[in-house]
Amino acid sequence: MSAFKKVLDTLLAWLCIALFAALVLVVTWQVLSRQVLGAPSTWSSTAAQYLFVWLSLFGTAYVFSERGHIAVDFVARKAGPRAQRVVGVLTQLVILSFAGFVLVWGGLRGVGLTWSQNVSGLPVTVGQMYLALPVSGALIAFYALYHLYKIAVGREAGLPINEDEEIGRHTSAVPLIASEDPRLGPGTGPVTGPGTDPEKGR
Amino acid sequence: SGLAEADGEGKTLILSLNQTETHPSYIALTEFGDRLAERTDGRWDVEVYANETLGAQQEVIQLVGDGAVDMAVASGTQLENLNDEFQTLNLPTVFDDIDHQLEVVNDDAVVGGLFTSLEDSKNLTVLGGLTQGARNVYTAEGPVKRPEDLAGLKIRVQESDIHIDMIRAMGGSATPMSYGEVYTALQSGVLDGAENNEVSYMSQKHNEVAKHMARTEHLIGLDYVVMNTGLLEGMTEQDRTVFEEEWVAASEHHAELWKTETEKAIAAAEESGTVFNDVDEAAFDEALAPVVDKYLQTDSARELYDEVRKAAQE
């Protein structure tokens, strides 16, 4: 299962990179077409919006793979390791039901309802765009089951690794693209590199 | 589906509207609910959710079909995406004026087939229409009297193929943009003009940034009221008769309110320095004829168009 997850992570990472790059290009084209060519593009804003929805949904799935979505965990961290494991399993169950009801079931219903509804200016239908919901939902469900299993058998901590406790440890799921700690957001790259690792012990 | 299940006993119908509580549509639809409650002894009522709080039109239509919301006001553009033939009533020059439009949309013999066309596939019935008035082109620099005067001018249109083709045919450079951005774009010169009815022109304060209004009346706007088909069919025969009678009364009342609002808007616009001018109607009609042809692709669309035009001649 771990090997499968690694492959999936890599594919998902490159999908996000490609969608983001396309997004930059499409909006750049929108500016160019209006300001430079004087012939405003009629499709770019719609196309950019759908690319953005896809990027957000698949990016969301990627972050679930890393257990990186923001949680308020200061209460749970006070609990013992066994209780934390229970909390971790519960969390994955809640994620699983969210993905199942809202993204997969609701998404499939959305795909059905809008399959033949045209998008003005683009050769796609709304339903085709809605496909991102059930697909990303299925991915999130897979990741939830994966973490659920790993937490249950004790191979993952009940709560995700906390950067305040484990400074310098990488939590990125994708070795191909070594990245800084995701929970810090932008800005921790080269500036906080290893050279400035805080002297935790004093 | 929970509270939305109608078992013939009635319910308070949740109606989604994209306008504010002062708009003629809100007033007419709220009164529709009051009259309905009165005549069905409170079995049926309508509660209008204004300001798009339940979602934008395109999304709310899906919710109506799926039963989460009972009724919604939707623009022609939204329904076109479900059935091409709604384009026919959204074409430039198809209606002469509000009265002609009202007569057509309340005439089952002409529009009955179109209005029930989404029942099987989408579980949606179109009850009828609410006029959105004649649309004019307005510009920062003017006056615009003939199609040539629009050459090179960037005119905002809704994001719809018909509207884009329409402004191109009328001579302008069509610039699709969302409604809320138009004011700033006119102010900064990103746009040279826009097209809309006088009521929106004033409520969006476009009179501050585009002072020339050409009475092109190229299009008579139309919103539709759609309803969940299952709910409508669940009504007792007696209640349904009342429902339909009151609906027709509401759409007529709405047209009256609309005309009053338009007169007020025109007066306020003139007061604020907007200059209205007449245009060479024949020249614009001629320019727009190819657009009409382009969107009448099927025999049934052409037939509907001919019926609508016939009503204008009578």
Place this chain on the structure above:
Amino acid sequence: MDPAIIAGIILLVGIAVLLVLAVPIAVAVGISSFVALAVVIGAEPAVFVSSQRMFTGINSFSLLAIPFFILAGELMNTGGIAGRLIDAAKVLVGRMPGSLAQTNVVANALFGSVSGAAVASAAAIGTVMGPRQRTEGYERAYSAAVNVSSAPAGMLIPPSNTLIVYSLVSSTSIATLFMAGYGPGLLWALTCMAVVFFYTRRHPVAAAHERVPLGVAVRTLLRAVPSLLMIVIVIGGILTGIFTPTESAVIAVLYCLALGAAYQQIRLPQLPRILLDAARTSAIVMLLVGVSTIMSWVMSYSKIPRLISDSLLGLTESPAVILLLILVILLAVGTFMDPTPAILIFTPIFLPIVSTFGVDPVHFGLIITFSLCLGTITPPVGNVLFVGARVAGLRVESVIRALVPFFAALILALLVVAFVPQLSLWLPGVMGLLE
């Protein structure tokens, strides 16, 4: 029972319980909203409403500015812009007593004026400034507190992702909000500078200043010009209407790329990683946006905002008291919640209330953002505080003590922001952006 009360209880209890269980905030909000919806309109319509709200909540051209500004921020950190801004700040305030601390504040403000993320600012500026202050004999907790307290100014000074999120839930113009952000953002920075000033009075060791030779000063400022030009391009582009905010954000991305390439700090093989990091950060925000769109639908449908506003207005009729009450709630919420989810959750509840007594929605945007920014420097959940302490190599608790005077002063500044609307509205008014 009234659907407003049923839905309200499910939302409140569901979200609270799941948050305590450390379920991600977005999932807690999403699943609770779905359950509330299922109870009010039935499970089958509820699954579709939920998925559709999520989809359309993200499907917005204005929101698209957020991933672009995040990407621009990533590029800025890689591209050597932070260092140049710090040098420029030093030239500007180097002669004031406590110059290193003042430089830290100004550098955070400058960084904030080209980027939208306070956490990035605290990390980038703190990493460079901390060691310098240490060698001058500053108390480490104090210098960390200076960095932590001043970093959130960047969330108020445009460009600001937080204000873009607010514009979405409040239907206000991004351009207007951006202009309104300068007043409170500068007030935030000046408040920190004032605290530093009083501190130097009592701690001579932290009062040192230095004179920068004119030639060096000019050269340093010139070196920062290309970085600061971003303000002109982004804000100028939006104000003149040449770009929409989203387009200006993509221009910022291209500009950072160009600068990074010119400074030879960004190379092509790094781009995939940068894109992925930015995608991840924006996905976290977008999931929150998506689920809170479900929640606001449930709330609108069951008329919860009306219920809350009726009960609040039943408590007192004094607008000032209600506004103070709201500030207290927001400060409390901010202690454990990030600004973005809190804005998404509380704007639909509070904005209709304050609107009834004439608070401008743009002004309220700055009030809510300012109060929630204060939460980013408070425990138990405060991203800027955590990152600031981390780059200083200190435990959070020791920074907190040094933060107290800054926090107290910023509370006073919040009262000014709340009760002096001109501070926010003057600039957009002068620029003709208000109705």
